[in-house]
Amino acid sequence: MSQAKLTVGLHSDTKQLIHIQNAARGLACNCICPKCNSQLVAKKGAKTTHHFAHHSTEECEGSWETALHLYAKQLLMNAQEVTIPQILIKRTRRADVLIQDAQVYKFEGLILEKSYTHFQPDASITEPHQLFVEFAVTHFSEPEKIVKLKDYGVSTIEVDLSKTPFELSQSELDQYILHDAPREWLHSVKLGIELERIRAKEKEDAEKAAIEETIRAQKAKDKHAEEMATQFLAFQKIWKTPYKPPEEVFPKWWNPIQTLKNNRIYIGTYQPSSPFLFEVEPRVWQAAIVDAFILKRIREGQYKHSTRHFNADIIFHWLLDRKLLPSLFSVYYDADHILDYANSFGHFGDGPYADTQNFLIHLERQKLIWEDNKGNYRLSKFHHALNKYASRYPSKP
Ligand SMILES: [Zn+2]
Structure with missing residues (x-):
């Protein structure tokens, strides 16, 4: 299996992560490894996929994953949009209920790495609606964290970047991170409200059915009484x-x-x-x-x-x-x-x-x-x- 190559580097002057596509060839790229801070050299030859290599040190373990995670956050901050997955109520014995289709969410306010009491989401979107975004490259949210998110009551999505191909061009990589990579709701406020509504509806339906059953039983009783009356009439005769x-x-x-x-x-x-x-x-x-x-x-x-x-x-x-x-x-x-x-x-x-x-x-x-x-x-x-x-x-x- 070919080792992932580093296609994102940290530009020394701007402190921005840049794609290899936008980097100058060789040491002129002026980039360092976001993981170990070593100087990088931009390899933009004809044979292999363009990538960054450590200039005077060994390639460090996990540099691509670290760079990707940082790049995703920076991209989200700049793009101000992200695809949010569909909201679906899964039901075992009946048809699933689609609450909301997957859609592109355009936002304004975003804070990176904001700390809350029990957790620190990668990105906290504040406007127009609160939404936390997690980028999972090497580790995914633990169940305990999801419980805390639910308690906190903010909708949160997790984007799975663990299978991101490193050979992508910048536009392909951006498209993948923002829209195409698998993603799911760790917590959805809307889903909670809908579930509550559906439960209330089901309860109402059940009560209605009970009333109908009572009426039906009463009708059966009346029918029986009518039969009795017929017999009584016969006795009268x-x-x-x-x-x-x-x-x-x-x-x-x-x-x-x-x-x-x-x-x-x-x-x-x-x-x-x-x-x-x-x-x-x-x-x-x-x-x-x-x-x-x-x-x-x-x-x-x-x-x-x-x-x-x-x-x-x-x-x-x-x-x-x-x-x-x-x-x-x-x-x-x-x-x-x-x-x-x-x-x-x-x-x-x-x-x-x-x-x-x-x-x-x-x-x-x-x-x-x-x-x-x-x-x-x-x-x-x-x-x-x-x-x-x-x-x-x-x-x-
Ligand atoms: Zn490194």
Whole structure:
């Protein structure tokens, strides 16, 4: 590999770095090595690339790199323009977002080697916008330095000059340093702002999506409620068809009702608000409840066990199990919203659950049961009067 030759020298009088192209031939170049300060001789022959050579000393190590770094800073100062790379947001699962294309940045104020608390950029551009420029020839910015730059909050680019060909003419070298060499953002204020904006946008979108999902779910719920209402309407239709007399269909439950009636206890007088949402007419399911939860217990002497109680939940599920209620209520008996919806289609009342609760209150008023402070019912002392009637019609298990 051919050793890089020094094509930039430091002019002794002007203290400016000059390209070999502009140097006088031989010692008349009046240049020294920017690294070791030895006198240079300009070799401008026909055979090799024009270059500077150390006149009376050995070629020193790294003179080209040192000269290039100094030359780049001097060039930037004089040219007052530099290409800044594109600002791009890289995203893994979505398309990258281009914030700003690569462009030539023309500036006015520039300070070289200005020291800040924790770092000293090669060039600090002050006008029109603050920008730090780093020229990397032999070493690149360490991660710790980049963190400090971010903390400091000034946009910074790093121009990679490590692969600069030494054979370039001056105009080619200038073009390379100012515009063509690879460069990247160590820190971009604009990128930070854009990232913040995009994050805010994404958050907003996510919130919007959540709201849409809620609306969608509500619509699905409403649709379901509409289907329920259709079923309710079907039940209503059935209800309008006269039932057979209950004493024919349900003698087992009907007989105790007659017994109670003879004893001036009227359970069939309770009018439910949603009669057609039951599978049977009101007198039948009411008789069934009285038989199973009151008369049967009296017969079996369970009233003695004061811990044995029941409530609207227990009775409601019992009605479901015995198919005295449509099975759809096994899931939706407490869904007020479905009943509300159904009620917008026609009169469906408060629903069978509320009817069950109210029927228990009705029984309490008749002093057959009493409610404790936890909403549970127990048989009242009144059962003694009923005992003989109840035993006359033993129900089958
Ligand atoms: Zn030297």
